[in-house]
Amino acid sequence: MPSLCLPGLLKQVVAAEAQHVDAHIIACFDDTGLDAARAIATKPVIGIGEASFHAVSLVAHSFCVVTTLSRSVPLIEDNIRRYGFSHRCRRVFASDIPVLELERPESGASERISEFIREGIRLGAEGIALGCAGIAEFASALQRKHDIPVVDGVGAAVGLAETLIRCGLEPSKRGVWARGWTGLNDTERPLARRASNRSQSSASNCGQSFSISTPKRSPLPFCCRTDAYAEVSPPKTSFSLARI
Template structure:
């Protein structure tokens, strides 16, 4: 049995449970999904400061679960701690943002990220531009917080539909990327409402991680993600 650990960088057990359930729903046969969140950290990642604390939690969880995990999915829009986690993890580490954007490229010429809350749009822009997709992707945000997603997100359907229609009419968007890990239950109703593909990054990341494992492809150790030196590893262990 192949095991993928879905890392929620914030401390919300409720959000971890919801993300894990959504990931299990799309996992291929023979892939086991486990969810995890830090013991100590921040309840949501809605600022640059919170993102830095959350990144430490991601590293700690990767170190803790690495021996029993074939691949990791980081379930935070902005791909919090992903690059560092790739240096530490034995297997592939997939960020939900990169996975969602790359998936959108396969189904639409232009697409839009709808994230939340507005101040986190910078996190989305960072990944969009790192992938060189600024010419194909626009980013917008709705004024709600991650805490509003603990009991699901379908109550935000109208809000997201309005943002999606605006992206379609004003920016030529042909697909929508949901910019938070707690929005999976919006995929089907939003797609039906706006008549466009809607992509959940956690689902995309689980699919990509499963494919990499099936192909036997892991993180390159040639240079950028080469194993850490002994002093750096000791520092990471001390921080985590």
């Protein structure tokens, strides 16, 4: 269950804030733990699912989602309704290709995803959101192949995080994401408090930095794929990937 990863994910957020990162990205399309992370973080927290829906809606009036496993479909559909995009989403498809198989050319992942893109277009979709960080590397090729916007959630999340940083925006602490009991132990609370109270002048001089958390175990090559986003980020942006 996604909830089983929450303690580890939240500890990663606390640890990353103690290292003065400027934003956090949850690189799981289910947006696991997003509200909880925003409640304890002092910096923007972006889920790649929510980022994808916003991004694809800016370039397409309607869209469909192509994810990996069928068990993720109900969670993604619930999030789409909660975020207010249900009237624009035509359908959520599952390729049923395990994440660890995506690296293998013989898995036929790209063609399998293409089949669902063609079906989405038949249903009226004008854009595609790829529903897993593990298939982000297919986005450009699929966009060229189908002549339709194809959104990679990690790239969209990085871009949104940079925008929020430049605008000086941080999570609201009124209402839903108000600070309260965090479930952190006596060792972790001081780290969170110091991160929260630090002044802007104490921020790292290395430029914008991000904490990227993937609640589900991912293959080592995923770490390498974070390098692909250096092209759309400032040269001094740094990434830290937490695999839980």
